[in-house]
Amino acid sequence: MEFLRPATWDEALAAKAGHPDALPLAGGTDVMVELNFDLRRPPAILDLTRVGELTGWSRDGAVVRLGAAVPYSRIIAELSGPLPGLTLAARTVGSPQIRNRGTVGGNLGAASPAGDCHPPLLAAGRDVLVEAASVRGTRLIPIDAFYTGVKRNALAADELIRAVRIPAADGPQQFSKVGTRNAMVIAVCAFALALHPRTGTVGTGIGSAAPTPRRAVEAEDYLGAVLAERGLWESGEPPDAGVLRRFGELVTAAADPIDDVRGSAGYRRHALAVMARRTLTWAWNDYRRQIRGAP
């Protein structure tokens, strides 16, 4: 095994081009477990922790460009304003020690259906873009096209994730996750919701209840239409119980869960409907407070 230790982004791209089967390593919270348990023996490890630009973020108007190796603890401390959904999800990752190391780039690279940051990235909008780079150049992969299968993503063998471009929130965002305790839990299932009052749309993201993270498209369309037809964006009046129930049903219908050690498919379907109703209620209460200017 080789241990490749590029000091710059260009060196990292050259190393990946020269060793397409090298396994990128950032916080190590997934990769090191696989190495420790002899589950994976890559011919080379590509350590990205010395590439300084991966650990920064910037804001350009309405878009946050989040470096691939910004740890969750810094997202929580620095980005709760523009990225509230991702921040809520980051707070549920592992433990303080894990959040000091784990990164969104690593979560995307692993592409586990249970990865905590996927649902809020999907919910944040269709214009969330993964910056994938290689010596051939940079391309922007829409988040909807990024997840291609269980632990598979759209990256080519010579590509590395440089950053993720995420629209800053224009409305309330919520995240909910089911597990056996608050800390150190891989999601049994998870759900993220984002209200986008500027475009009159709703974003969703389902975690750990399908082969890939996915959005509930029909639920988004249904809720967006109801909110518009009934003038709720303007009035701030809450969607009624029938709307909440139908929204939950459509979220459940979008999932394709399996029975596994963490939970049954039936439980996941039930929990998704509950989380969909709850996150919508929480987010709408926040929205109503915002437009009415109440404390």
Place this chain on the structure above:
Amino acid sequence: MRVTFTANGRPVEADDVWEGESLLHVLRERVGLPGSKNACEQGECGSCTVYLDGVPVCACLVAAGQAQGREVRTVEGLGPGDGGLGLVQQAFVDAGAVQCGFCTPGLLVQTDALLARDPRPSDADIREALSGNLCRCTGYEKIMDAVRLASARAGAGREVTG
């Protein structure tokens, strides 16, 4: 490969390190610092918590090569350096927070980090800070006592010296 870094203020060097080896393994087996414990090897238990460049992390999830040139501080580095115990360590002893002792090194480092950031944490803050450190003996109540005791003693010390 060869890995060199600073451990508890002292330069250390390890040869023939396997490229997939963890920092924890290097600390315990190659540079004579077995205080950090090897329990779960998957970041679940916190027994191997060390400072890496001042940030508490699970040493089992850091590749040894990632520590090259960096500063590591382990439970062995929490004391005053004369073989005695540091404030957090003494509080754990006095509160009876040590039973089998396997989780203790990680709890000590994580508590040290908590009190450095927040000298007077609430009980909720303590539970959150220690949520990644598992103890199968104590039921955690004595550990909570120990952190409160360390916090109180550090506060009293500040009043005397301040």
